[in-house]
Amino acid sequence: MEGQLKRPDVDYLEKKKKFAQQFMSIAAEVIESC
Amino acid sequence: MAKKITIGIIYSYDENWIGGTYYIENLVNSFSLLRKALQPTVWLFNYSSLSEDQVRDRFNYQDILIINVPPYTWWRKLLVRMSRIFKFFTFFLYGRPNQLDLTFPNPYLEAHDLCKRRVYWVPDMQEAFLPELFGEVEIARRRDFHLNLIENNLPIVFSSQCALKDFENHYNKPNVMAFRLPFAVTLPMGDGALELTSLRKEFNLGGAPYFICSNQFWKHKNHTLVLEAMAILSEEFPTLIMVFTGQPRDTRNLEYYASLQDLVRELKLQKNVRFLGFIDRKAQLSLMKYAKAVVQPSLFEGWSTVVEDAKALNKEIILSDIPVHREQLSDDELFSIQWIKIHYHWP
Numbered sequence: 001m002e003g004q005l006k007r008p009d010v011d012y013l014e015k016k017k018k019f020a021q022q023f024m025s026i027a028a029e030v031i032e033s034c
Numbered sequence: 035m036a037k038k039i040t041i042g043i044i045y046s047y048d049e050n051w052i053g054g055t056y057y058i059e060n061l062v063n064s065f066s067l068l069r070k071a072l073q074p075t076v077w078l079f080n081y082s083s084l085s086e087d088q089v090r091d092r093f094n095y096q097d098i099l100i101i102n103v104p105p106y107t108w109w110r111k112l113l114v115r116m117s118r119i120f121k122f123f124t125f126f127l128y129g130r131p132n133q134l135d136l137t138f139p140n141p142y143l144e145a146h147d148l149c150k151r152r153v154y155w156v157p158d159m160q161e162a163f164l165p166e167l168f169g170e171v172e173i174a175r176r177r178d179f180h181l182n183l184i185e186n187n188l189p190i191v192f193s194s195q196c197a198l199k200d201f202e203n204h205y206n207k208p209n210v211m212a213f214r215l216p217f218a219v220t221l222p223m224g225d226g227a228l229e230l231t232s233l234r235k236e237f238n239l240g241g242a243p244y245f246i247c248s249n250q251f252w253k254h255k256n257h258t259l260v261l262e263a264m265a266i267l268s269e270e271f272p273t274l275i276m277v278f279t280g281q282p283r284d285t286r287n288l289e290y291y292a293s294l295q296d297l298v299r300e301l302k303l304q305k306n307v308r309f310l311g312f313i314d315r316k317a318q319l320s321l322m323k324y325a326k327a328v329v330q331p332s333l334f335e336g337w338s339t340v341v342e343d344a345k346a347l348n349k350e351i352i353l354s355d356i357p358v359h360r361e362q363l364s365d366d367e368l369f370s371i372q373w374i375k376i377h378y379h380w381p
Contacts, residue, residue: 012346013067015218020064024072026153026213027039027136030189033211034151 047082158336193337
Protein backbone atom coordinates (compact mmCIF):
# COMPACT_ATOMS: atom_id res chain seq x y z
CA MET A 1 0.00 0.00 0.00
CA GLU A 2 1.10 3.55 -0.43
CA GLY A 3 0.50 6.35 2.02
CA GLN A 4 0.99 9.72 0.47
CA LEU A 5 1.59 12.18 3.23
CA LYS A 6 0.51 15.75 2.75
CA ARG A 7 0.27 18.19 5.59
CA PRO A 8 1.10 21.67 4.32
CA ASP A 9 -0.86 23.43 7.04
CA VAL A 10 0.15 21.55 10.15
CA ASP A 11 3.58 21.28 11.64
CA TYR A 12 5.06 18.04 12.87
CA LEU A 13 6.11 20.03 15.94
CA GLU A 14 2.64 19.48 17.36
CA LYS A 15 3.16 15.73 17.29
CA LYS A 16 6.44 16.05 19.16
CA LYS A 17 4.79 18.26 21.73
CA LYS A 18 1.99 15.73 22.17
CA PHE A 19 4.57 12.98 22.69
CA ALA A 20 6.19 14.94 25.51
CA GLN A 21 2.84 15.87 27.06
CA GLN A 22 1.56 12.31 26.98
CA PHE A 23 4.73 11.02 28.60
CA MET A 24 4.46 13.60 31.37
CA SER A 25 0.81 12.68 31.94
CA ILE A 26 1.79 9.03 32.32
CA ALA A 27 4.61 10.04 34.69
CA ALA A 28 2.20 12.10 36.80
CA GLU A 29 -0.33 9.26 36.94
CA VAL A 30 2.29 6.73 38.00
CA ILE A 31 3.79 9.05 40.61
CA GLU A 32 0.34 9.69 42.05
CA SER A 33 -0.59 6.03 42.13
CA CYS A 34 2.57 4.77 43.87
CA MET B 35 2.73 25.50 41.46
CA ALA B 36 3.36 21.82 40.79
CA LYS B 37 6.63 20.32 41.95
CA LYS B 38 9.23 19.90 39.24
CA ILE B 39 9.65 16.23 38.39
CA THR B 40 13.04 14.56 38.18
CA ILE B 41 13.12 11.60 35.80
CA GLY B 42 15.86 9.03 35.50
CA ILE B 43 16.24 8.07 31.86
CA ILE B 44 18.30 5.03 31.00
CA TYR B 45 20.27 5.52 27.82
CA SER B 46 22.57 3.43 25.73
CA TYR B 47 24.02 4.27 22.35
CA ASP B 48 23.69 0.93 20.61
CA GLU B 49 24.19 0.61 16.86
CA ASN B 50 22.90 -2.96 17.09
CA TRP B 51 19.50 -1.58 18.06
CA ILE B 52 19.64 2.05 17.06
CA GLY B 53 15.84 2.33 17.17
CA GLY B 54 15.99 2.04 20.95
CA THR B 55 18.66 4.73 21.11
CA TYR B 56 16.70 7.10 18.88
CA TYR B 57 13.58 6.46 20.96
CA ILE B 58 15.22 7.85 24.09
CA GLU B 59 16.80 10.76 22.21
CA ASN B 60 13.44 11.65 20.68
CA LEU B 61 11.72 11.52 24.06
CA VAL B 62 14.19 13.74 25.89
CA ASN B 63 14.45 16.19 23.00
CA SER B 64 10.67 16.50 22.91
CA PHE B 65 10.69 17.78 26.51
CA SER B 66 12.06 21.11 25.26
CA LEU B 67 8.64 21.75 23.69
CA LEU B 68 6.87 21.69 27.04
CA ARG B 69 6.17 24.87 28.94
CA LYS B 70 9.20 25.71 31.08
CA ALA B 71 7.34 25.02 34.31
CA LEU B 72 6.41 21.53 33.12
CA GLN B 73 9.84 20.52 31.85
CA PRO B 74 11.31 17.73 33.96
CA THR B 75 14.85 17.52 35.23
CA VAL B 76 16.46 14.57 33.48
CA TRP B 77 19.13 12.37 34.96
CA LEU B 78 20.43 10.58 31.92
CA PHE B 79 22.16 7.35 32.93
CA ASN B 80 24.62 6.71 30.13
CA TYR B 81 25.39 3.01 29.76
CA SER B 82 27.16 3.40 26.42
CA SER B 83 30.82 3.98 25.64
CA LEU B 84 30.11 7.52 24.42
CA SER B 85 31.74 10.30 26.44
CA GLU B 86 29.64 12.87 28.26
CA ASP B 87 30.33 15.45 25.52
CA GLN B 88 29.35 13.00 22.78
CA VAL B 89 26.14 12.22 24.59
CA ARG B 90 25.39 15.90 25.21
CA ASP B 91 25.75 16.60 21.49
CA ARG B 92 22.91 14.18 20.82
CA PHE B 93 20.47 15.95 23.11
CA ASN B 94 18.94 19.34 22.65
CA TYR B 95 17.55 19.76 26.16
CA GLN B 96 18.76 22.14 28.83
CA ASP B 97 17.78 20.57 32.13
CA ILE B 98 19.79 17.39 31.80
CA LEU B 99 22.43 15.80 33.99
CA ILE B 100 24.49 13.14 32.21
CA ILE B 101 25.75 10.37 34.45
CA ASN B 102 28.26 7.94 32.99
CA VAL B 103 27.56 4.62 34.65
CA PRO B 104 30.71 2.64 35.43
CA PRO B 105 30.85 -1.18 35.46
CA TYR B 106 28.54 -2.90 37.90
CA THR B 107 31.04 -4.14 40.50
CA TRP B 108 30.03 -5.76 43.80
CA TRP B 109 30.65 -2.60 45.84
CA ARG B 110 28.64 -0.57 43.37
CA LYS B 111 25.83 -3.07 43.56
CA LEU B 112 25.93 -2.68 47.32
CA LEU B 113 25.82 1.12 47.08
CA VAL B 114 22.86 0.98 44.70
CA ARG B 115 20.96 -1.29 47.07
CA MET B 116 21.77 0.98 50.01
CA SER B 117 20.71 4.02 47.98
CA ARG B 118 17.35 2.49 47.43
CA ILE B 119 16.80 2.32 51.18
CA PHE B 120 18.74 5.40 52.26
CA LYS B 121 18.78 8.11 49.59
CA PHE B 122 21.89 9.60 51.23
CA PHE B 123 24.02 6.86 49.67
CA THR B 124 23.52 8.29 46.20
CA PHE B 125 26.12 10.89 47.22
CA PHE B 126 28.70 8.12 46.95
CA LEU B 127 27.31 7.02 43.60
CA TYR B 128 26.64 10.28 41.82
CA GLY B 129 27.82 13.08 44.11
CA ARG B 130 24.26 14.27 44.74
CA PRO B 131 21.17 13.23 46.63
CA ASN B 132 18.63 10.96 45.01
CA GLN B 133 15.82 13.18 43.76
CA LEU B 134 14.37 10.77 41.25
CA ASP B 135 10.60 10.66 41.02
CA LEU B 136 10.52 8.06 38.26
CA THR B 137 12.77 5.97 36.06
CA PHE B 138 12.26 4.84 32.47
CA PRO B 139 12.55 2.46 30.56
CA ASN B 140 15.11 -0.41 30.73
CA PRO B 141 14.49 -2.93 33.50
CA TYR B 142 17.89 -4.58 33.75
CA LEU B 143 20.14 -1.76 34.83
CA GLU B 144 21.15 -0.38 38.20
CA ALA B 145 19.53 3.01 37.72
CA HIS B 146 16.13 1.41 38.06
CA ASP B 147 17.03 0.28 41.54
CA LEU B 148 17.28 3.89 42.67
CA CYS B 149 13.61 4.59 42.39
CA LYS B 150 10.50 2.75 43.48
CA ARG B 151 8.42 4.33 40.70
CA ARG B 152 9.42 2.78 37.42
CA VAL B 153 7.79 2.84 34.04
CA TYR B 154 8.71 0.16 31.54
CA TRP B 155 8.60 0.03 27.77
CA VAL B 156 7.55 -3.01 25.75
CA PRO B 157 8.38 -2.08 22.14
CA ASP B 158 6.44 -4.93 20.53
CA MET B 159 5.41 -8.59 20.78
CA GLN B 160 7.20 -9.71 17.64
CA GLU B 161 8.40 -12.95 19.23
CA ALA B 162 4.78 -14.10 19.56
CA PHE B 163 4.10 -13.60 15.85
CA LEU B 164 7.42 -14.48 14.26
CA PRO B 165 8.95 -16.93 16.75
CA GLU B 166 10.99 -18.56 14.00
CA LEU B 167 13.16 -15.42 13.91
CA PHE B 168 14.09 -15.72 17.60
CA GLY B 169 16.12 -18.22 19.58
CA GLU B 170 14.53 -19.99 22.53
CA VAL B 171 16.70 -18.07 24.98
CA GLU B 172 15.55 -14.69 23.69
CA ILE B 173 11.90 -15.74 23.69
CA ALA B 174 12.26 -16.97 27.28
CA ARG B 175 14.04 -13.75 28.32
CA ARG B 176 11.24 -11.60 26.93
CA ARG B 177 8.58 -13.81 28.48
CA ASP B 178 10.28 -13.63 31.90
CA PHE B 179 10.45 -9.86 31.63
CA HIS B 180 6.77 -9.57 30.71
CA LEU B 181 5.64 -11.96 33.43
CA ASN B 182 7.65 -10.00 35.99
CA LEU B 183 5.85 -6.83 34.92
CA ILE B 184 2.48 -8.55 35.15
CA GLU B 185 3.11 -10.23 38.51
CA ASN B 186 4.23 -6.96 40.07
CA ASN B 187 1.59 -4.86 38.33
CA LEU B 188 4.24 -2.49 36.98
CA PRO B 189 3.29 0.31 34.59
CA ILE B 190 4.07 -0.39 30.93
CA VAL B 191 4.24 1.94 27.97
CA PHE B 192 3.39 0.59 24.51
CA SER B 193 4.09 2.62 21.41
CA SER B 194 0.92 1.54 19.64
CA GLN B 195 -2.54 0.19 20.32
CA CYS B 196 -1.50 -2.83 18.24
CA ALA B 197 1.39 -3.60 20.60
CA LEU B 198 -0.81 -3.07 23.65
CA LYS B 199 -3.51 -5.40 22.31
CA ASP B 200 -0.95 -8.01 21.29
CA PHE B 201 0.37 -8.00 24.86
CA GLU B 202 -3.08 -8.24 26.37
CA ASN B 203 -4.11 -11.07 24.07
CA HIS B 204 -0.89 -12.99 24.54
CA TYR B 205 -1.09 -12.86 28.33
CA ASN B 206 -4.88 -13.20 28.55
CA LYS B 207 -5.73 -9.63 29.53
CA PRO B 208 -3.44 -9.17 32.53
CA ASN B 209 -4.20 -6.59 35.17
CA VAL B 210 -1.46 -4.03 34.53
CA MET B 211 -1.20 -0.27 34.17
CA ALA B 212 -0.87 -0.08 30.39
CA PHE B 213 -0.40 3.12 28.40
CA ARG B 214 -0.33 3.84 24.68
CA LEU B 215 2.40 6.34 23.93
CA PRO B 216 3.11 6.78 20.23
CA PHE B 217 6.41 8.53 19.72
CA ALA B 218 7.43 11.30 17.37
CA VAL B 219 10.92 12.00 16.06
CA THR B 220 13.12 15.03 16.37
CA LEU B 221 15.18 15.63 13.25
CA PRO B 222 18.75 16.47 14.31
CA MET B 223 19.19 18.90 11.43
CA GLY B 224 15.89 20.72 11.97
CA ASP B 225 14.16 21.59 8.73
CA GLY B 226 17.42 21.66 6.80
CA ALA B 227 19.36 18.88 5.12
CA LEU B 228 22.87 18.09 3.96
CA GLU B 229 23.70 19.10 0.42
CA LEU B 230 22.49 16.61 -2.21
CA THR B 231 25.51 16.78 -4.54
CA SER B 232 27.89 15.92 -1.71
CA LEU B 233 25.68 13.07 -0.60
CA ARG B 234 25.47 11.63 -4.09
CA LYS B 235 29.25 11.81 -4.37
CA GLU B 236 29.93 10.37 -0.92
CA PHE B 237 27.61 7.42 -1.41
CA ASN B 238 28.26 6.79 -5.10
CA LEU B 239 24.68 7.43 -6.19
CA GLY B 240 25.44 9.10 -9.53
CA GLY B 241 22.64 11.32 -10.80
CA ALA B 242 19.84 8.77 -11.05
CA PRO B 243 16.62 8.88 -9.04
CA TYR B 244 16.55 6.61 -6.03
CA PHE B 245 14.30 5.10 -3.40
CA ILE B 246 15.53 4.50 0.11
CA CYS B 247 14.94 1.79 2.67
CA SER B 248 16.40 2.64 6.08
CA ASN B 249 16.20 -0.36 8.36
CA GLN B 250 18.70 -2.39 10.25
CA PHE B 251 19.19 -5.71 8.51
CA TRP B 252 16.90 -7.72 10.75
CA LYS B 253 15.19 -10.50 8.85
CA HIS B 254 11.73 -9.23 9.77
CA LYS B 255 12.47 -5.98 7.94
CA ASN B 256 11.80 -7.93 4.77
CA HIS B 257 14.47 -6.47 2.47
CA THR B 258 14.02 -9.46 0.19
CA LEU B 259 10.70 -8.15 -1.05
CA VAL B 260 12.30 -4.85 -2.03
CA LEU B 261 15.00 -6.60 -4.02
CA GLU B 262 12.39 -8.70 -5.83
CA ALA B 263 10.44 -5.53 -6.65
CA MET B 264 13.63 -3.85 -7.87
CA ALA B 265 14.27 -6.75 -10.23
CA ILE B 266 10.92 -5.99 -11.89
CA LEU B 267 11.32 -2.21 -11.84
CA SER B 268 14.87 -2.21 -13.18
CA GLU B 269 13.70 -3.80 -16.41
CA GLU B 270 11.71 -0.67 -17.21
CA PHE B 271 13.93 1.80 -15.34
CA PRO B 272 17.47 0.46 -15.67
CA THR B 273 19.13 3.42 -13.94
CA LEU B 274 16.86 3.44 -10.91
CA ILE B 275 18.65 2.93 -7.61
CA MET B 276 17.53 1.45 -4.31
CA VAL B 277 19.52 2.70 -1.34
CA PHE B 278 19.65 0.61 1.81
CA THR B 279 20.99 2.08 5.02
CA GLY B 280 21.29 0.37 8.37
CA GLN B 281 23.52 -1.84 10.44
CA PRO B 282 24.35 -4.93 8.34
CA ARG B 283 23.82 -7.31 11.21
CA ASP B 284 20.96 -9.47 12.42
CA THR B 285 22.21 -10.87 15.71
CA ARG B 286 19.39 -13.43 15.63
CA ASN B 287 19.97 -14.53 12.00
CA LEU B 288 23.63 -14.14 11.20
CA GLU B 289 23.35 -15.34 7.60
CA TYR B 290 20.64 -12.85 6.62
CA TYR B 291 22.77 -9.99 5.31
CA ALA B 292 24.97 -12.30 3.25
CA SER B 293 21.85 -13.91 1.77
CA LEU B 294 20.72 -10.48 0.54
CA GLN B 295 24.08 -9.93 -1.14
CA ASP B 296 23.63 -13.29 -2.87
CA LEU B 297 20.15 -12.31 -3.99
CA VAL B 298 21.45 -9.04 -5.48
CA ARG B 299 23.89 -11.05 -7.59
CA GLU B 300 21.26 -13.61 -8.51
CA LEU B 301 18.85 -10.88 -9.65
CA LYS B 302 21.68 -8.98 -11.36
CA LEU B 303 20.97 -5.83 -9.41
CA GLN B 304 24.55 -4.80 -8.65
CA LYS B 305 24.11 -1.53 -10.56
CA ASN B 306 20.75 -0.77 -8.97
CA VAL B 307 21.40 -1.39 -5.30
CA ARG B 308 23.58 0.43 -2.77
CA PHE B 309 24.20 -0.95 0.68
CA LEU B 310 25.53 2.01 2.68
CA GLY B 311 25.68 0.34 6.08
CA PHE B 312 25.09 2.31 9.24
CA ILE B 313 25.52 6.01 8.45
CA ASP B 314 25.21 9.23 10.40
CA ARG B 315 21.56 10.08 11.10
CA LYS B 316 21.79 13.51 9.46
CA ALA B 317 23.07 11.88 6.25
CA GLN B 318 20.40 9.17 6.45
CA LEU B 319 17.56 11.66 6.90
CA SER B 320 18.93 13.94 4.18
CA LEU B 321 19.03 10.99 1.77
CA MET B 322 15.43 10.26 2.71
CA LYS B 323 14.46 13.84 2.04
CA TYR B 324 15.86 13.76 -1.52
CA ALA B 325 14.62 10.25 -2.37
CA LYS B 326 11.70 9.61 -4.72
CA ALA B 327 10.05 7.88 -1.78
CA VAL B 328 10.83 5.99 1.40
CA VAL B 329 10.20 2.24 1.38
CA GLN B 330 9.24 0.44 4.58
CA PRO B 331 8.56 -3.25 3.83
CA SER B 332 8.75 -4.52 7.43
CA LEU B 333 6.75 -7.56 8.54
CA PHE B 334 6.47 -6.35 12.12
CA GLU B 335 6.84 -3.10 14.04
CA GLY B 336 5.89 -1.69 17.42
CA TRP B 337 5.81 1.83 15.98
CA SER B 338 8.11 2.47 13.07
CA THR B 339 10.76 5.17 13.41
CA VAL B 340 11.11 5.18 9.62
CA VAL B 341 7.42 6.03 9.19
CA GLU B 342 7.78 8.86 11.71
CA ASP B 343 10.87 10.08 9.85
CA ALA B 344 8.82 10.16 6.65
CA LYS B 345 6.04 12.07 8.40
CA ALA B 346 8.49 14.59 9.83
CA LEU B 347 10.05 15.07 6.39
CA ASN B 348 6.62 15.14 4.73
CA LYS B 349 7.85 12.43 2.45
CA GLU B 350 5.94 9.91 0.36
CA ILE B 351 6.25 6.42 1.72
CA ILE B 352 5.54 2.95 0.34
CA LEU B 353 4.92 0.54 3.16
CA SER B 354 3.82 -2.95 4.01
CA ASP B 355 0.19 -3.52 4.91
CA ILE B 356 0.53 -4.49 8.55
CA PRO B 357 -1.82 -3.33 11.32
CA VAL B 358 0.63 -1.04 13.05
CA HIS B 359 1.42 0.81 9.82
CA ARG B 360 -2.29 1.41 9.32
CA GLU B 361 -2.53 2.64 12.90
CA GLN B 362 0.50 4.84 12.48
CA LEU B 363 -0.84 6.55 9.38
CA SER B 364 -4.62 6.36 9.69
CA ASP B 365 -4.76 7.31 13.35
CA ASP B 366 -3.19 10.63 12.61
CA GLU B 367 -5.35 13.61 11.90
CA LEU B 368 -2.35 15.55 10.66
CA PHE B 369 -2.10 13.66 7.43
CA SER B 370 -4.29 12.91 4.47
CA ILE B 371 -3.51 9.49 3.15
CA GLN B 372 -4.24 7.83 -0.14
CA TRP B 373 -4.29 4.05 0.07
CA ILE B 374 -3.32 2.34 -3.12
CA LYS B 375 -3.26 -1.42 -3.13
CA ILE B 376 -0.26 -2.83 -4.93
CA HIS B 377 1.12 -6.32 -5.40
CA TYR B 378 2.08 -7.68 -2.05
CA HIS B 379 2.93 -11.09 -0.77
CA TRP B 380 3.69 -12.47 2.63
CA PRO B 381 6.72 -14.75 2.48
